[in-house]
Each structure stands twice: as structure tokens, then as C-alpha cells.
Amino acid sequence: MSRWSQYDTDEERLPEGMQRIGYDADTQTYTFRDRDGSIWESAPGNQYGQLHRVNTTFPPYGDDAHDDTEPLQEPTENTSWRHEMGPLLNWFLLVGLFLLFIFWFIGGATKRVAPTTCRDHSSPYKIKSGDSCWAIAEEHRVPLDSLLQENQGLDCDKLAPGNTLCIPRV
Structure with a gap:
């Protein structure tokens, strides 16, 4: 049974200038926009509560003019294949060491003994x-x-x- 509260509207629960702009039923997350244009999301299953920022500030809808005081920043990080494949490389290294150990163990267990040559007597x-x-x-x-x-x-x-x-x- 639900409980009625006088604080059930966005105006009472959200900070000033923030408005709800969407809901994703698959992930059960609410999406909000603050007055600067930043997008915020709630935790899955929570309509209100702690919000986390999804992206950086964008100009409001319909305003395509760019403010020249703050230039747009392109990502400067040049990621290499080593950075992207690091976790996979570690996994292959562990698998390789495991296989090396198995082959070493099997090879030691099946070690062949040189044939014995007996003397004349x-x-x-x-x-x-x-x-x-x-x-x-x-x-x-x-x-x-x-x-x-x-x-x-x-x-x-x-x-x-x-x-x-x-x-x-x-």
C-alpha cells in the first residue's frame, strides 16, 4: 500500500532548476537536466535519491551558438592497442603459464630413462x-x-x- 506525501512532485524533491526529462524502463533509471544543461541519472530503481552526472554541459535546446570563452575540448588521450587489450593480455599470459606448467609436469612424469648397458660379467x-x-x-x-x-x-x-x-x- 502506497503512502501519500506532500513531497511527491518534482518541484518539491529536485534542486532548483533541475527537471526530469526522461525514464528508461529497461534500466529503470530517471534522467534529469539541470539549468546548465548537464544530464544526470538516478540509480536504477530510484526515482529520487543520489544522482550522478552522465555528460558535460551542453547549451540548452534551440541554442546552437557556441560560447567562445570556453573552447570545446577534444579528447587528448591517444589510447594504444596495449591499453585496450591489457586485461585480455593478462588473461592470455595466465593461460600460457598454466599450459607451460602442465606440459612441464607431463614431460617430467614421462621422462625416459637411458637404456642400461651391462658389463660382460x-x-x-x-x-x-x-x-x-x-x-x-x-x-x-x-x-x-x-x-x-x-x-x-x-x-x-x-x-x-x-x-x-x-x-x-x-
């Missing part, structure tokens, strides 16, 4: 899934110390299936 053995250094030594009846000595730098906790070990011949 040892034979190659291809590691299978579930193998351990102890199980390989027991299977080939070789002491574990000899197996580790033949394969310098071997980490028994990280045996990768498909890699090759050298089994010493006893």
Missing part, C-alpha cells in the same frame, strides 16, 4: 611390476650386496617396471 633383467631388490636377488640366486654393487645408485624403493637391471653372474 652380468646379464640384463627387465623389472616387472611387483619386483623388489630382494625378490630379484633370490630369484637369480645372487647376494643382494652384489646386485646393489653391480647397479650403482639403484634405489630399491623406487623400482620402475620396464627399466633394466644388471644381474651379476656368480
Whole structure:
């Protein structure tokens, strides 16, 4: 239910010299003009309240004469493509860094190991899934110390299936 007020007209609510000149139903904004010819808009959905300036001062309707005391100013800002594309450039930079990280991660995960060449007194053995250094030594009846000595730098906790070990011949 609406409430009647004695201040429901533009003359009581608007500053002196300001008049309502339009309403945009799509954005629900009211448009006003002050006595200098500047255009003002209300916030969406508000008939009155805080107004913000939309443009600079223009001469009143029907007055095409230009006042020479204040020359018209052309925009002096020369915007470059870098200024206009700045936010998009930042987005592409982030996407590129993300893709670079993904390719680096995938490339590190699929790193190929150089094939192992065994000496004359040892034979190659291809590691299978579930193998351990102890199980390989027991299977080939070789002491574990000899197996580790033949394969310098071997980490028994990280045996990768498909890699090759050298089994010493006893």
C-alpha cells in the first residue's frame, strides 16, 4: 500500500532548476537536466535519491551558438592497442603459464630413462611390476650386496617396471 506525501512532485524533491526529462524502463533509471544543461541519472530503481552526472554541459535546446570563452575540448588521450587489450593480455599470459606448467609436469612424469648397458660379467633383467631388490636377488640366486654393487645408485624403493637391471653372474 502506497503512502501519500506532500513531497511527491518534482518541484518539491529536485534542486532548483533541475527537471526530469526522461525514464528508461529497461534500466529503470530517471534522467534529469539541470539549468546548465548537464544530464544526470538516478540509480536504477530510484526515482529520487543520489544522482550522478552522465555528460558535460551542453547549451540548452534551440541554442546552437557556441560560447567562445570556453573552447570545446577534444579528447587528448591517444589510447594504444596495449591499453585496450591489457586485461585480455593478462588473461592470455595466465593461460600460457598454466599450459607451460602442465606440459612441464607431463614431460617430467614421462621422462625416459637411458637404456642400461651391462658389463660382460652380468646379464640384463627387465623389472616387472611387483619386483623388489630382494625378490630379484633370490630369484637369480645372487647376494643382494652384489646386485646393489653391480647397479650403482639403484634405489630399491623406487623400482620402475620396464627399466633394466644388471644381474651379476656368480
